[in-house]
Amino acid sequence: MALLLNNGRHRRTFRLSSSLACDGLRFPSADSRPPDPITPPREDGSGDGGWGGGGGGRPVRLSRGPPLPLPRSPDPPHHRRLHRPRRQVPPFLPRSLPCNYRPPHLQGQVPRFLLNPASPSFSTSSGSPSPSDTDADPDADPDPTCSTQLRPSDPKEVERVCKVIEDLFVSDRNMEAVLDECNIDLNPSLVIDVLERFRHAHKPAYRFFRWAGERSGYSHDSDTYTKMLSVLGKTRQFETMVALLEEMGNKGFLNMDAFKIAIKAFAAAREMKKSMGIFQLMKRFNFEAGLETFNCLIEALAKGKLGKEAQALFEKLKDQYPPDLRTYTLLLLGWCKLKNLVEAGRVWNEMLDKGFKPDVVVHNTMVDGLIRGHRRSDAIKLFELMKAKGPAPNARTYTILIRDLCKVGKMDLAVNCFREMLDDGCQPNVATYTCLIVGFGNARQMDKVSGLLREMTEKGCPPDAQTYNALIKLMTNRNLPDDAARIYKKMINKGFEPTFHTYNMMMKSYFHGNNYEMGCEVWEEMGRQGICPDVNSYTVFIGGHIRHGRPQEAHRYIEEMISKGMKAPQIDYNKFAADFSRVGKPDMLYELAQKMNFSGKFEVSNVFYGWAERMKNRVKRRVPNQTGKCLF
Secondary structure, three states, X not given: OXXXXXXXXXXXXXXXXXXXXXXXXXXXXXXXXXXXXXXXXXXXXXXXXXXXXXXXXXXXXEEOOOOOOOOOOOOOOOOXXXXXXXXXXXXXXXXXXXXXXXXXXOOOOOOOOOOXXXXXXXXXOOOOOOHHHOOOXXXXXXXXXXXXXXOOOOHHHHHHHHHHHHHHHOOOOOHHHHHHHOXXXXXXXXXXXXXXXXXXXXHHHHHHHHHHHOOOOOOOOHHHHHXXXXXXXXXXXXXXXXXXXXXXXXXXXXOHHHHHHHHHHHHHOOOHXXXXXXXXXXXXXXXXXXXXXXXXXXXXXXXXXXXXXHHHHHHHHOOOXXXXXXXHHHHHHHHHHOOOHHHHHHHHHHHHHOOOOOOHHHHHHHHHHHHHOOOHHHHHHHHHHHHHHOOOOOHHHHHHHHHHHHHOOOHHHHHHHHHHHHHOOOOOOHHHHHHHHHHHHXXXXXXXXXXXXXXXXXXXXXXXXXXXXXXXXXXXXOOOXXXXXXXXXXXXXXXXXXXXXXXXXXXXXXXXXXXXXXXXHHHHHHHHOOOOOOHHHHHHHHHHHHHOOOHHHHXXXXXXXXXXXXXXXXXXXXXXXXXXXXXXXXXXXXXXHHHHHHOXXXXXXXXXXXXXXXXXXXXXXXXXXXXXXXOO
8 A cells, every 4th residue: 555655745634642552543632733754664563653563652643634636426327017019028137037038148258357366265254244334225224124024925925915005006996995805814924025015105005004904813013013113214204103103112012123213214304302202202111222222323313424413412411321432433434424524533532532442343434534535645544554553454444445446546556455455364355346346347447347257256255236236337327228137137147136226227227228118117127026116216217208208107107106105206397398288288287286186186286286386487488579579
């Protein structure tokens, strides 16, 4: 990493104090003196600057130079069956394909690319299993109900139930009566799987949940209640969520997972008073609100980029719930996500003053925060300090640095960092390889991407779902949806489950590539695979209809998503109204609003009426003057 350390002169510094028991990093107070020059460490670990393990109490100072530019990563390119077009389109790579259909395959082998031919065999190695040490998507949090199912549900039965709900809910037919006639063998596993399918659509999920609870021979348990609570929390149906919590308490089904779901949901919505109210609810039902619960709330705020709120809560309750290392790690994460390195440094110093020794997770959080705050050189210096004095960098540490170098297109330095990782005996994991794959893909060096994929398999670190999704994103960003489809097929054959993000990327790529039929096929494939469309899925799908001049279809799916309890999509309502105008319906948005109002769908009606008013105000009407010319 010596190449990365040569970044010129810097004016301000933060202090590294080797005299502390933890050999940790300290940040200066406002009255710190100007820094002494830095002396790089010698290879034997000694040096005047105190970087080695031996050393004296003289503080080591690292420069705080002016922020370096850090380019933003490019933004990702933003179930009912449709009628078939005249030209029959083959099913979009479903698991059950027609016998006469041969799906596309990946292209032939390309020359192998090995970053370090002499490197030892690779094995998957992950960092500390802490939320501060991972880049997990909020929707990808492990479901507490998944590990407690006593028996697996029948996939065919789940599909049958979901089809009834999907077909009858939006059309306002008696969904419950049809479900009664289906003779469904209800069990907690089946209920949880159905709720998971509709996790973005709280209205049909809640109606099914209530119907199932009233069936004779079946009763909900703690797991099914918790799953329903999770759906309500993610869709921010707070009134219903609190009522369900009360119901769980009265039936004796409350558990800590339920309280955590509620706390995180309120915290993510900045409802701090309601989050604190959950603590009171816990006491009412004889649950102890301890440090774990306190950390859960801090974590939700930190992950939601609410570092200031997390700090305020910490100051208010730290005497009641004495913090541990995890508490400080989460506070550090919150400030680093906000790129507020001054507050992050203050938390770091307080952690040291309280006698906590920062572990590798804490160091990784700070390295990532320094990079986010455009202080790349300081991140490198902290990394070098970890190598010299501990804790030793792990795969996550190296991956953070490699990811940053790949983002700014410095692939040579990324490869050097990777080789240094191998030389130091740290084995890369799937995330490390995926960062390199994305970097070389963005640099349009696809031969090296293919070589890396082969190397991953040969070194015992095969691609996972994250890698395949990254490849699909690379292809869709380059407007190569057919190549994305081939990668998707291989992903399915390997047994990995795509997410709705996978389908959204491919669907948008097809629509933007003027392939309407295949865009619709992606939507149908999503339903066949049991993936619940989210708001973004509907937005892409509806936008595709509008883009291809099909406002009637767009209207149908707007109505469907709002009826499911989702927010109205942010689409091009100008074009939506213009398409109706071209077919002789200039006031179609008003007509649709009136139609929805008469049918009792007041939410949908309000959406259409609101957009009709906005479109009316945006249109500059052509007003002729007395000479017959237009004023504007």
